[in-house]
Every structure is written in C-alpha cells, then in structure tokens.
Amino acid sequence: MDSFRINKILGLVLGIALFLQTIHLVDAMFLPAKVAKPSSEAAAVKEEQPPAADAQAFDSLLASGSAERGAQVAKQCQICHNVEEGKGPKIGPDLYGVVDRPVASEPGFNYTAALKAKGGKWTFAALNKWLIDPRADVRGTSMTFAGLPREKQRADVIAYLVTLSKNPVPLPKVAGTGQAQ
Numbered sequence: 001m002d003s004f005r006i007n008k009i010l011g012l013v014l015g016i017a018l019f020l021q022t023i024h025l026v027d028a029m030f031l032p033a034k035v036a037k038p039s040s041e042a043a044a045v046k047e048e049q050p051p052a053a054d055a056q057a058f059d060s061l062l063a064s065g066s067a068e069r070g071a072q073v074a075k076q077c078q079i080c081h082n083v084e085e086g087k088g089p090k091i092g093p094d095l096y097g098v099v100d101r102p103v104a105s106e107p108g109f110n111y112t113a114a115l116k117a118k119g120g121k122w123t124f125a126a127l128n129k130w131l132i133d134p135r136a137d138v139r140g141t142s143m144t145f146a147g148l149p150r151e152k153q154r155a156d157v158i159a160y161l162v163t164l165s166k167n168p169v170p171l172p173k174v175a176g177t178g179q180a181q
C-alpha cells in the first residue's frame with residue numbers, strides 16, 4: 001500500500017518534470033534567438049571635431065609657417081586675386097597688403113554688403129577663420145572658394161600674405177618649447 005503511494009508520488013513528480021521539460025523545448029523552438037545587442041560602435045556618438053580655430057595653437061603653427069610653401073598654395077588665389085601692389089582688383093580685391101588691412105577697404109572694388117558688414121581688420125585670426133571656409137565665415141560673400149581645411153596650409157598661406165607688404169607684420173613668436181612639428 002505504501003509502495004503504491006510512493007509510485008503515485010514519483011509518477012506525479014516525473015509527470016511534472018516531463019511537462020516542464022516539454023515547455024522548455026517548445027520555448028526554445030518558438031522563441032527567436034536572442035536579439036543581438038546593438039554594437040557599442042554603432043551606438044557610440046561620432047567623435048566631436050576639435051574646435052576649428054584654437055587661436056594659441058594656430059599662432060605657434062603660424063610662427064613656423066612657410067611663405068614659400070604658402071606661395072605655392074596661394075597660386076589658386078591668383079585666379080581671382082592680384083597680389084602685386086597697385087594691380088587693382090580681378091574677381092576679388094588686390095591682396096597686396098591685406099594683412100592688418102581693414103576688411104573690405106580696397107578702393108575700386110565692389111565688395112558685397114555681407115563682407116562690408118563684417119568689420120574689423122584682417123588679423124591673423126580673422127584670416128585663419130576666413131580661409132577655413134569663407135562662405136561659412138561670412139554668409140553671403142561672393143568669394144566662392146571652398147576654403148583650406150588644413151590648418152598647416154592656412155598658416156603657410158598667411159605667412160605668404162604677410163610678405164605682400166613693404167612693412168610686413170611680424171609673425172607670432174614660437175611660444176616656449178611648444179615648437180609645432
């Protein structure tokens with residue numbers, strides 16, 4: 001009689017075990033494979049660009065800028081600009097003496113209202129910002145030049161623009177030991 005009850009209980013336990021096992025199998029059959037976790041690369045936010053013009057870093061780059069290399073790069077400017085004294089405007093104003101010159105001040109050139117509204121002088125920092133992308137710097141300018149995204153090229157071009165003068169503005173000194181490579 002006791003063994004009969006034990007059998008009953010064992011049977012029940014086995015039954016439950018079998019039932020659970022079956023559920024587990026069905027589960028495995030019908031549930032989709034674990035959803036792949038989104039890769040951390042995809043989720044990572046695109047790395048921020050460094051600030052376009054870090055004035056101090058650019059100064060030291062300018063200090064070691066090469067007017068010779070700049071003259072090469074500036075050949076493309078001469079499609080639109082004269083670089084000699086008294087040559088007057090082409091598509092753009094004469095760039096002779098442009099460093100430290102008040103913005104939009106060449107007599108005989110018809111500047112856009114946008115550039116006239118800029119104000120100030122063509123300091124190194126102003127030229128640097130302008131040459132990255134003129135149309136981003138001054139919305140509505142007629143200087144349809146894509147810009148020089150490479151900082152080193154801009155430093156070289158500005159070092160060259162400095163030479164277009166009887167009294168060249170001195171380039172900044174290299175600060176301390178922070179010589180630009």
Ligand code: HEC
Nearest residue numbers: 077080091092093103104105111112115141142143144145
């Ligand atoms: C496609 C023609 C074109 C090219 C190429 C071009 N420029 Fe210009 N640039 C212009 C025009 C047009 C203006 C006048 C913009 C205005 O009035 O809005 C101008 C204005 C300027 C000014 C302002 C001058 C002032 O008197 O205020 C500077 C500085 C300048 N350009 C530098 C450069 C340099 C440096 C390059 C080469 C890296 C260059 N430009 C290439 C057409 C050009």
